Amino acid sequence: MASSGADNGERAGDDRSSKRQRLPPSHNENEESEEEYEEGFESSEDEDEDDFEDLVTDEQSESSKSSQSVKLQSSDVLDCPTCCEPLNRPIYQCSNGHLACSSCCKKMNKKCSFCRCLIGDIRCIAMEKVIEASIVPCPNAKYGCHETTMYGDQSSHKTLCDFARCFCPVPKCNYMSSYSDLKRHARAAHSWEEGILHSFVFDTPLIFSMNFGRRNMVIFHEEKDGDLVVVQAFKGSKGVYVTVNCIAPMAPGIRNLSCSLAKLSEFSTMRVGLRLDKIRKVSEQIKHEAADMLIPPKMLSGEHWKMEICIGRENKYTHI
Incomplete structure (x- = not known):
């Protein structure tokens, strides 16, 4: 009978059989085997509780995983x-x-x-x-x-976004890239082309010509940092509408620019101060109400006229 008790004790400690053995031992088994059985029974209950806790933990872990976001390489x-x-x-x-x-x-x-x-x-x-x-x-x-x-x-x-793609304003150039790359492109690809880019220095007045016979757009390129500013002119029933924009994304880290813009004539001068809007691509059309300056016909002479621009940082020229 000792071998039977030892056998029962081994079963009580056996993970594979402890959960199945729930009936008490027969009356002819000794007290030692009964104690071993009780210990095995308690151990079985503890293991069941542990298994249940493990199951709950696993389910919670799976639930946590399912609630997490999924990161994709591309949208x-x-x-x-x-x-x-x-x-x-x-x-x-x-x-x-x-x-x-x-x-x-x-x-x-x-x-x-x-x-x-x-x-x-x-x-x-x-x-x-x-x-x-x-x-x-x-x-x-x-x-x-x-x-x-x-x-x-x-x-x-x-x-x-600081890296929103911007388009080169030079006619017939299809280059597009980030703001910083576009400035490098303009300097490398167009600065040597005569009449394409006009260099400027901040807070230095610059006289330039608009000519509908050749183009209705003039592009300015800042000498040091490469900021790109575009002046466009559009004919309308009430005169010529002029707009000035900076080629840049709307990112907060990109500095703002302002300018003083003047139409020069022999007997009078029209001048406005404005903050430059940021655009990523030049449009071939303009809404008249969005124009920065309206030059009346009496101040125009043919297809060619002179203007003056002085570009500065932030809001320096907005209160002229």
Whole structure:
């Protein structure tokens, strides 16, 4: 019987059998085996509690993992396959699983652009959850930005990103890059071209000519830091509308510029002080109400006239 008791004791301590052995030992087993059984029974209960705690911990860990955000290498994979714009709730899918944003569903009259099946009635909840939990790099990462944003909040960062792409203002030049790269490009690629870029020094007046016969735009390039300033003129029914802008993103780290702009004539002078708006691309059109100066016809003589500009930092010339 001693061997039986020892055998029972070994079973009580055996992880594989302790959870199964719940009945008391037979009446002919000695007290030692009963004590071993009780110890094994208590051990079994403790192990069950430990296993339950481990299970709860594992479930909580999995829940924690599922609630974490997912970082993607690119946001393109989550863009609407039809319009290529970021997906926003609600997101719909056709019976074949093709996705489309709600605006595309309306534009396509609820016809899938891929298989022409009905789309616009079945929500894709899974994709909506994915985009809510996705962290994506800035679209300007290839230009040097290291910021990441939630997929649905990209627009706010893009507007203020230091690396937002800017376009070269020189006609027929298709170069585009970050603000700092664009300044280097202008100096390297266009500074030697006669009449393309006009160098300027801060707080130094500069007289220049506008000529509708050749071009209605003059580009200024700061000698030291390379800031790019563009003056454009557009003919209108009430005269010539002139606007002055700085080629730069709206990022808070980019300094602001102001200027004194004057139309010179033989008998009179028109002068305004203004803060330069930041634009990333030159437009070939202008809204007349957005013009910085309106030159009346009486101050114009033909297609050619002279102007003066003095460019400074921040708001130095805004109170003229």
